[in-house]
Amino acid sequence: MNEPYPVTAYAAANALGATTRDVVARLREGRSGVGPCPLPVPFEAPTGALASPAPTLPAALAAYDSPTARLAVAGLDEIRVALDRALARRGADRVALVVGTTTAGLAHTEGAHAQLTRTGTLPAAYDPHRQHSFGGVLELLRRATGIRGPAFVVSTACSASAKAFASAQRLLRAGVVDAVLVGGVDALCQTTLRGFRSLEILSAAPCRPLSRVRDGINIGEGVAYLLIERDGEGAASLLGVGESSDAHHMSAPHPEGVGALAAMRGALEDAGVAPRDVDHVNAHSPGTRLNDLSEALAIATLLGRDVPVVSTKGYTGHLLGAGGATEALFAIVAIEHGFIPASLGADPVDETLGLTIPTTRLARACRRVLSNSFAFGGSNVSLLFGAAP
């Protein structure tokens, strides 16, 4: 069994709310944040957008401006006290930053490219290094946090910020650092909305993951941060991580769920936890039939059919690079607050999946929760969180 690492602080903002308290309250109430798409697109696409856009960046950081950058900095507010405490206690070079994002500044680049197409010139202030690249988001966050340890972006499409936990756990386990700020952030943009539309998996209605009437996904935007430390006080700890590759297809999961199964099994083995001790699964389940079939097969094979399985994509939409960290936070909330959220939109449940899918909130003491994230390229990761001993 490997050492658990306590999650000493967490924060999230997404369509459910601009503060962690609002996000958790609406999760508990079973209320969706999915609504009309704020971006102009030539098709129906309900999205999980923030109710009001994140504030502009402070002047000292304005050179890094993009919608993702604004979300990334806004999300730091609630975690700053705990982060500053960790930086002071550990030393700034003993704290790492691992951030999952898929778009970085792409939403900003879309605007610059539109102007280029229209007028033949880019906006004068457009800076691809600071406003488009992954490194720009990274440098912005280092400046905004004071973290001076290793810092990198993990970008594996929809599993990005869950994969960030895998890298973070390794940095702690190998003794490279004593604390890691894990983040996930992605803003809405045209490219992702139109891309998923072209793949014919974007729903024209609020998404219905795990339901027999599901017809696709909604895209969302958001940010989440979790501070993981070698030791400290936290309601839950990262117990184990499992990763795998499907080696099957760029955008479709392996039909028998071999990659999903390997990732979940890996997380349990990493933690030394038996399948019967898993109390709840936050499924990847974005709202497509192919994912639900393969993920359900993997869950049933490893954990049986009685463990409550929930998709929270019905609350937030699919948060892409922010999804893994946000759903890790939901797993911790289940442990800390003693409830399993309703699988929003799942009613009427797809009975052929053969899973236990709660369509109303369950009051339940959860000690071990798995959170799955699967992605384009067959990049799978499963995170196991557990209650503090």
Add this chain to the structure above:
Amino acid sequence: MTLVPAAVLGVGLWRPAPGAAAPPPRLPPRLRRRASLLVSMVAEVAAQAAEQAGASMATLPLVVGSAFGELATTMDLLRDIHGAGEGLVSPTQFQSSVHNTAAGYLSIAHGNRVASTSLAAGDETLGAVLLEALTLLTLRGGQVLAIVADEALPLDLVPHADAAAMSAAFLLAARPEDVGRPLAILEDLRSSGATARAIESDTPCASGIRLVEAIRAGRSRRVELGVEGASTWSVTVRQVEGA
């Protein structure tokens, strides 16, 4: 840090040359047709390094770093969105625009179900790749294939870019003492923690070329893993007696 030294068992290097704008084909035809330059470069240097080491691409963990990722494909998507049509994009190009496209293609091409990491860190991308690779070797032993690659920046977005495509790969193994004749040992990977000028370069991964050259040169030396003179990450390349 507490990372183990790594034996370099193979290296790969590819960049465009007169008469060779694209690397030789390394992927099966069904994947090759859709492969960007970035994917083709990663496949080429991965194959070079694995062949030199006699390692199987079916079982190697991959760590793939690229500062800018699938830029050419992203530019095609933007042109589709803002072009004369209805603003819809190619589904194949969209699913191939993610940062882990190259890792996904290699996994599919070789039936490799081992986990991979795809990352980015501006001018420090090579440092981050080696950190992730050495961390994996420290915790799990075995071998890791570490790769960096970037396409040239598109002049649409970076009109004065001084950039050329490049790619480099390093087949690394734990426990150098058990390896017969490594090309060199990588050890003492360090970061100064400085943040100045971390994302200024138009060729963020060019230090990968310098690292390959240092490994091949047969002399022990310290190599900066970012922009020369402004790098935060560095590593020692130690030549092996008798190698």
